[in-house]
Amino acid sequence: MDHEKVNILLVDDQPAKLLAYEVILKDLGENLVIASSGREALEVLLKTEIAVILVDVCMPELDGFELAAMIREHPRFQKTAMIFISAIQVSDIDRLRGYEMGAVDYVPVPVVPEVLRAKIKVFSELYRKTRELERLNQELEDRVRARTAELENSTAKLRESEQRRSMAIAAGKMGSWDWDWITGDWMWDEGQYRIFGVSPESFEVNPANVQALLHPDDVDQLRKAIAEFNSGTRAYETEFRIVRPDGEVRWCVGTAAATIDANGRVVRVSGVTVDITERKRAEERQNLLAREVDHRAKNALALAQSIVRLTRADEVKAYVNAVEGRINALARVHTILSLSSWQGAELSKLIDEELAPYSLGGQIRLAGPEVQLLPATAQTLALALHELFTNSAKYGALSTRSGRLMIAWQAENDRLTLTWEESGGPLVRTPKSRGFGTRSLLASVESQLGGQAQFDWRAEGLLCRLEVPLTRKTAASPAPGKFDAAAAAELQRASG
Structure with missing residues (x-):
């Protein structure tokens, strides 16, 4: 049976003996390594893996016992098999000393070839089996280590998967x-x-x-x-x-x-x-928002249609300017309401948007607290304020640099009172008839908001007083299409 050869170290200071040992052990088929002294043997040991050492007890400089002691001091060779060959009769004390130095057996001279071969063969096979066992044990340890690592990895992945599942269940409700x-x-x-x-x-x-x-x-x-x-x-x-x-x-x-x-x-x-409660609620909000957007779009289009249809002017340019101004006023309040998700609008922001083109040289003064308006109230007041600013810029205080405008408001008992007071402008005369802007302002404030609009055409300047409810649901929540049909009807009667 083929097997891996092992190294056998032969140590003797006499070449003839070394040659004899080689002849005797050649049939074992192992690698025979020669050393003619103890020091040479140590050099071989440091470079080569040796299975069995056959050493002569009596050698000059470094005898067998001393060599054995030095070999055993090295951790690598503490279990290496050593067989002593002695040409002299050794006593029991010498044998004991040899065994203490690490010898595993003694061979007397003359050497019996069969005995020496048998002893070397036994220790060679023992060395080979030991190495094979160590190799198998290492392989087993490697497999166990790999399997353990695999199991640990599998357990970690399972634990991680369970944690992800738990997190997913918790996060996903x-x-x-x-x-x-x-x-x-x-x-x-x-x-x-x-x-x-x-x-x-x-x-x-x-x-x-x-x-x-x-x-x-x-x-x-x-x-x-x-x-x-x-x-x-x-x-x-x-x-x-x-x-x-x-x-x-x-x-x-x-x-x-x-x-x-x-x-x-x-x-x-x-x-x-x-x-899926949150999803259901989101769907309900989305459906409500879709209906609301549809409703608001219809309202805005109907109101714009009424403005276009009912605006009066002697010239095309004047007509276009009037329509554009009213549509822009509606667009500005729509922007304010959109920023609040149609929850309402601050009155001060509404006024700021409308007076922006006219706020020059400190002509306009404002005084009043923060007041939140319902969407429909904000839309109606935006158009009313637009008409007041437009008329003032054409005929009133804002038509001249000397003119002054004071806008003040207060909120009491869920009712808003806004005062528009002009002064320092051209001489004011009470108009013989109301223009479209004034008529539409009255119609929207009184009909749509359930409020009141009063005009005092004083010579020193117009004084207008608007009163509207803050909490009353008037045109804020009508059925889709109803609000602006009513508004159009009121504006139609006002324009008559």
């Missing part, structure tokens, strides 16, 4: 459950308890208790699902509502799958519950 169809036993995870607003300590999971948490209008869906599983359905999904113990209603989507036995009978149903 999910829960899982398991129902033993035969025994009726239920199993809920933490997410399931959280969705239903109950705790494992105080809530017993059973059909009666679970049904008690379902919305009364959705109980039939549970019965339907059970019936479908009994009739062969293997998977089921539905949306349903639950009523938590604190009274809160939550929307959920449930998915369930059945496990069947060899006979095709349902033995277990497992499922996942997802809390």
Whole structure:
């Protein structure tokens, strides 16, 4: 049988003996390494892996005992087999000394070839088996280490996967459950308890208790699902509502799958519950917003149509300017309302937008607290203020640098009072008839807002007083299309 050769070190100061040892051991088929002195043997040992050392006890300078002692001091050679050859009769004390130095056997001279070969062969095989065992042990340790690392990695991945699952369930408001169809036993995870607003300590999971948490209008869906599983359905999904113990209603989507036995009978149903309340609310808000946008768009278009149809002017240019001014006023208040998500508008911001083209040289003064206006109120007041600013710039205080305008307002008992006071402008005369701007202002404030508009045409300047409710829902929330039809009718009567 082929095997890896081992190195056998032969140490003797006499060449003839070394040659004899080579002849005797040649048939073993091992590598024979020659050293003619103890020091040469040490050099060989440091460079070569030796299985067995055959050393002569009697050598000059460094005898066998001294060599053995030096060999054993080195950690690499503490277990290397050494056989002493002695040409003299050794006593028991010498043998004991040899064994203490690390010898494993003695061979007397004359050497019996068969005996020497047998001894060398035994220790060579022992060395080979020992190395093989060490190799196998190392391989085993490597495999165990690799397997351990693999298991640790697998465990870490499993733990990480479970953590991700738990995080996903928590973040996604999910829960899982398991129902033993035969025994009726239920199993809920933490997410399931959280969705239903109950705790494992105080809530017993059973059909009666679970049904008690379902919305009364959705109980039939549970019965339907059970019936479908009994009739062969293997998977089921539905949306349903639950009523938590604190009274809160939550929307959920449930998915369930059945496990069947060899006979095709349902033995277990497992499922996942997802809390979709926020999604449902978002859908409701989106639908409401879509209806609101549609309503507001119709209102804005109807109001713009009324402005275009009812504006009067002697020239095309004057007509275009008037229409553009009123449409721009409507656009400005629309921008303010959009920034507040149509929750309302601050009166001061509304006035600032309208007076921006006229605020020159400190002619205009404002005084009043912060007042929040409803969207419809803001739209109507924006158009009213636009008409007042336009008329003042054409005929009143803002038509000359000496003119002054004071706008003051206050809010008491949910009612806004705004005073427009001009002075220092051209001499004012009471008009023989009301223009479209004045008539539309009166119609919108009084009809649409349920307020009042009073004009005092004083010689030193116009004094206008507007009173409108702050909380009354007038044109703010009519049915789609109704608000601006009424506005158009009022403006039509005003223009008549």
